[in-house]
Amino acid sequence: MNAVTTTIAIEPVGVAVERPERGATAAATAATVAGRTLRKFVRTPQLIVVGALTSAMFLLIFRYVFGGAIDTGAVSYVDFLIPGLAAAGALFSGMGAAVGVAEDLESGLFDRLRSLPVPRSAILLGRSLADTALVGWATAITVALGFRIHGGVPAALLAFVLCLVYGAAFTWPFITMGLVAGTAQAAQGMSFLAFPIVFVSSAYVPVESMPSWLQPIAEHQPLTSMVGSVRALALGDDAEGVLGHSAGWFAVRALLWSAAIVAVFVPLATRKFARR
Helix, strand or coil: CCCCCCCCCCCCCCCCHHHCCCCCHHHHHHHHHHHHHHHHHHHHHHHHHHHHHHHHHHHHHHHHHHHCCCCCCCCCHHHHHHHHHHHHHHHHHHHHHHHHHHHHHCCCCHHHHHCCCCCCHHHHHHHHHHHHHHHHHHHHHHHCCCCCCCCHHHHHHHHHHHHHHHHHHHHHHHHHHHHHCHHHHHHHHHHHHHHHHHHHHCCCHHHHHHHHCHHHHHCHHHHHHHHHHHHHHHHHHHHHHHHCCCCHHHHHHHHHHHHHHHHHHHHHHHHHHHCC
């Protein structure tokens, strides 16, 4: 039995595929990534609840356990503490960015995003914006726990905005940590490197109560200036007499520190993100 072979000639049909002139803009990319991350926060309520519980836990521990042993001079310890908690909370809240970025790396999300015609830095900017929103939530909880603002409503709103600015700046070192760590477990461990910055500052105790060799370090680090600006705004007219400087004096230095942190870590994070 002979097999019959039939050959059919098929001419290739050319299909013109137009290449897009440009990808999404930086603003659209950042907004999309930020929205996606915020939805993830909402769908994982543990992240939001833990942030609130952490703020309440630190307040209760320092106010009622250590507060009686800490001398803050003419200012009551609660008035001294809560502005420090609010500013330091901006750093603590940003610690979740390291773990979140590492999880996005492990899940392959960033690999898919890198394949799109979008600005690489805008992807990380979206992550920073979402984590800054979480900073705002934690700060609001901290301030709402029985604290009375002495400087008036405009000063309180300005202090809140400054906390958001500081929190946004601190998200970038943690984003860089997450990219370097690569795994959520390693990123969580690396994020604890921020603890010395918090405790060797004026957030919880006056710098004058520290050993003489440690005081220059505490005075000339970013968080002390950030805490000082928020505390001065919260204390109102008596701030300069108590703290030694005005809110503007602290704020200028804190904003310079924030700009320096962003200037250093944004390029590092973007370069690391592009190379992975």
